[in-house]
Amino acid sequence: MNPLSPLIKLEDPLFDHKKLEVFIKRDELIHPLISGNKWRKLKYNLLEFKQKNKKHLLSFGGAFSNHLLALAAACSEQDIKGTIIVRGDGPDPNNPTLRLANKMGINIQFTDRTNYKRRHDQDYQQELLEHYKADFLIPEGGTNLLALKGCAEIVDEIDLQLGKASDYITVSAGTGGTAAGLLSQCSNSKLQVFSALKGDFLEADILKLCDKNKQNLHVHKTFHFGGYAKHKPELISFINEFYEQHNILLDPIYTGKMFYGLLTEIREDKYPAGSSIVAIHTGGLQGNLGFNYRFGQKIPNPQIPV
Numbered sequence: 001m002n003p004l005s006p007l008i009k010l011e012d013p014l015f016d017h018k019k020l021e022v023f024i025k026r027d028e029l030i031h032p033l034i035s036g037n038k039w040r041k042l043k044y045n046l047l048e049f050k051q052k053n054k055k056h057l058l059s060f061g062g063a064f065s066n067h068l069l070a071l072a073a074a075c076s077e078q079d080i081k082g083t084i085i086v087r088g089d090g091p092d093p094n095n096p097t098l099r100l101a102n103k104m105g106i107n108i109q110f111t112d113r114t115n116y117k118r119r120h121d122q123d124y125q126q127e128l129l130e131h132y133k134a135d136f137l138i139p140e141g142g143t144n145l146l147a148l149k150g151c152a153e154i155v156d157e158i159d160l161q162l163g164k165a166s167d168y169i170t171v172s173a174g175t176g177g178t179a180a181g182l183l184s185q186c187s188n189s190k191l192q193v194f195s196a197l198k199g200d201f202l203e204a205d206i207l208k209l210c211d212k213n214k215q216n217l218h219v220h221k222t223f224h225f226g227g228y229a230k231h232k233p234e235l236i237s238f239i240n241e242f243y244e245q246h247n248i249l250l251d252p253i254y255t256g257k258m259f260y261g262l263l264t265e266i267r268e269d270k271y272p273a274g275s276s277i278v279a280i281h282t283g284g285l286q287g288n289l290g291f292n293y294r295f296g297q298k299i300p301n302p303q304i305p306v
């Protein structure tokens with residue numbers, strides 16, 4: 001198993017001024033492609049795959065998604081046969097995520113939006129498993145109970161590395177699976193979840209997956225910047241400035257929004273003086289390649305050989 005991902009203290013005069021200790025849990029460093037929450041979510045799924053002697057894994061993902069590339073890399077490294085159902089019209093040879101995933105040999109099958117909407121439907125899943133002769137299914141984004149177990153371990157690592165429970169842990173959310181896993185283990189830390197998506201569904205979705213420690217859950221709904229494929233100039237500037245200041249790369253879909261939200265709230269005195277805050281870097285940096293490909297070179301690219 002990998003060693004613990006680093007926990008480092010972020011230096012910023014703002015934090016000194018507010019008397020806060022802010023740390024970053026650098027899960028993006030775990031692996032260049034299976035990074036952050038993807039590694040955490042896949043860990044026990046892949047162990048189960050092996051232990052149950054399964055032969056062929058099937059999953060779902062967007063054409064630029066972190067899950068797609070992480071799964072392709074994990075299958076390639078562990079010599080697992082994998083098929084991924086991708087929403088879209090067909091291969092785009094210039095899409096860096098698809099290009100890299102293709103290189104790693106995962107079977108990519110495109111489906112239209114109407115079919116893709118059925119990805120959570122059990123009959124449809126069964127049809128696909130039979131069609132592709134697959135015997136192990138991982139849902140879109142990798143969120144299932146085994147994924148939650150992997151994400152819960154982040155809290156234990158933080159407690160160990162900090163020598164105590166952090167007052168606050170912050171994380172970005174899409175499906176809420178990562179947050180639910182953290183919450184299951186957050187009996188002594190308050191969990192601040194920053195939604196990457198517009199809407200009012202996230203808190204209920206997290207509590208459906210985990211109803212432990214719910215008094216410690218706080219969902220922030222106002223830092224989504226319009227949703228997944230949207231971006232705003234202030235977020236792009238923030239990511240570039242954060243990189244210059246800390247030499248840490250963020251992505252525009254998840255971690256950029258979370259850090260933007262956290263810093264805004266720190267400025268607004270939402271965290272009491274004397275608190276410790278651990279912000280989890282959930283990875284997703286391969287997404288910067290796809291972002292720059294779609295919108296022009298706006299943010300730094302990660303060091304990934306495309």
Ligand SMILES: Cc1ncc(COP(=O)(O)O)c(C=O)c1O
Pocket residue numbers: 036037066067141143172173174175176177178179254255282283284285
């Ligand atoms: C980099 C990154 N951070 C955070 C998330 C949010 O994870 P979840 O869907 O478990 O809420 C994702 C989504 O999969 C992601 O790729």
